[in-house]
Amino acid sequence: MKKLMSFFIAIVAACLLLTLGVNRLEHAQGDANAKTLNLFNWGDYIDPALLTKFSKETGYKVNYETFDSNEAMLTKTQQGGTSYDLAVPSDYTIEKMKKEHLLLPLDRSKIKGMNNIGKDFLNKSFDPGNRYSIPYFWGTLGIIYNDRYVQADEMQHWSDLWNPKWRHSIMLVDSARDILGLALVKNGDSMNTKSVAQVTRAKDSLDDLAPNVKAIVADEIKMYMIQNEAPLAVTWSGEASEMLANNSHLHYVVPTEGSNLWFDNLVIPKTAKHFKAIYAFLNFMLEPKNAKQNAEYVGYATPNDKAKAMLPKAIRNDKQFYPEPKTIGKLQVYDDLGLKTVGMYNDLFLEFKMHRS
Incomplete structure (x- = not known):
């Protein structure tokens, strides 16, 4: 009886393990099509209302994780344990990530609104031609x-x-x-x-x-x-x-x-999976009304010229945060x-x- 019971328990355990394995496999295979966006960003560096708006408009749920330094972001990306879809590193860190093959190039055919970004903020030394990055704040x-x-x-x-x-x-x-x-x-x-x-x-x-x-x-x-x-x-x-x-x-x-x-930029880590969500979000953030809302919330200067034109006059004409071209030329x-x-x-x-x- 004990042998029969042990055999029965073994069969049940094997079935459970098989079912669990199939579920995990199905989850792994289906993850790329999940209605999800994994965003890795600095703390309090986007208007939460925009994340809610994006989810309502597109159906994509945003998983938002934060870091407190470029070095911490770089280390976690190098480890590759988490499949981040988008990250927001600074200029010199992008240069490092390119050298270490940690980034995927942008598919420009899927991006709408790059012409909203001012020419002064494109084609910088850390990413000539903006093959890997889209300016976020500066x-x-x-x-x-x-x-x-x-x-x-x-x-x-x-x-x-x-x-x-x-x-x-x-x-x-x-x-x-x-x-x-x-x-x-x-x-x-x-x-x-x-x-x-x-x-x-x-x-x-x-x-x-x-x-x-x-x-x-x-x-x-x-x-x-x-x-x-x-x-x-x-x-x-x-x-x-x-x-x-x-x-x-x-x-x-x-x-x-x-x-x-300095520039903080949106990039696609090589671990990214949810590409429809990625390009939906990039296009969403390039829309002037959304970039304007984000700039007002965060308080940093936007590289989106059309968004800047929509900001209150007191903000867009503030030389403390939007310096004159002659000053920018020396930076x-x-x-x-x-x-x-x-x-x-x-x-x-x-x-x-x-x-x-």
């Missing part, structure tokens, strides 16, 4: 000052930060590339230099700036500046937009001698400098942080 690196403590004419150039008057007054974003970059521009050098001598000289300039630095932090800059706890900060335009919206005494300036011009897009040079930047920046502590 911005700059600049200086935020509080007019309770700083006059406008006192803060127009990177060199103004070195004035002894600002001792223990400046918040710096914790980013080796950006902070060494501003020192490079101050010294008349490229933000993409691989010269050990030039980057070392930039680090020496930062050592001279150290007495003026109040703290080197990340998101905490927002709190400090909004609450009037620091006169000055160096950060990105998108972060600045949020701060200015919460404190009328704050202003943002891009030094006319040059700075960083530099970051190149992928390679592991060795990036390591040098990181090491020297760490030395600077240790120097001021």
Whole structure:
């Protein structure tokens, strides 16, 4: 009886395993046709109402996962454990992903609305011809000052930060590339230099700036500046937009001698599966009314010229976030400098942080 019972249990178990295997196989085969879009994006970097609208219009459910740095996004994409359909990396990261064959080229025949993107934001060095990327948002690196403590004419150039008057007054974003970059521009050098001598000289300039630095932090800059706890900060335009919206005494300036011009872009990782959903979403986000809504929600500058024209005049004419062409002409897009040079930047920046502590 025990043998018969054991044989019966074994048969039942085998049937269950077979059924489970078939279900998994069917799921795997059907996944590419699922009404789903897996989107990998920065946190709070799209209007949730747009995701709802997209789902209602198309029937595609959006699975939204976030990352907090290009490096974290790159690592997870390299691991390949999750089949992301779209991701939103920054310029130099796209260059890395192309070199590592982590991206699929765009099928331009399926894209409607690329002509809405301004020519200034296409065909950049990190993706010539936009074979792999569609501009999503763009911005700059600049200086935020509080007019309770700083006059406008006192803060127009990177060199103004070195004035002894600002001792223990400046918040710096914790980013080796950006902070060494501003020192490079101050010294008349490229933000993409691989010269050990030039980057070392930039680090020496930062050592001279150290007495003026109040703290080197990340998101905490927002709190400090909004609450009037620091006169000055160096950060990105998108972060600045949020701060200015919460404190009328704050202003943002891009030094006319040059700075960083960055782009975040929609790309298709090689693990993508839901291609109908992908192109439906790309076309949806290229529509001017949707790009305009997204720009108003996020607060970053849109590369969609038709969407920009629909924005309130106070926004589209704000030179803090939509600089004049002569200023844009002096801005530099970051190149992928390679592991060795990036390591040098990181090491020297760490030395600077240790120097001021």
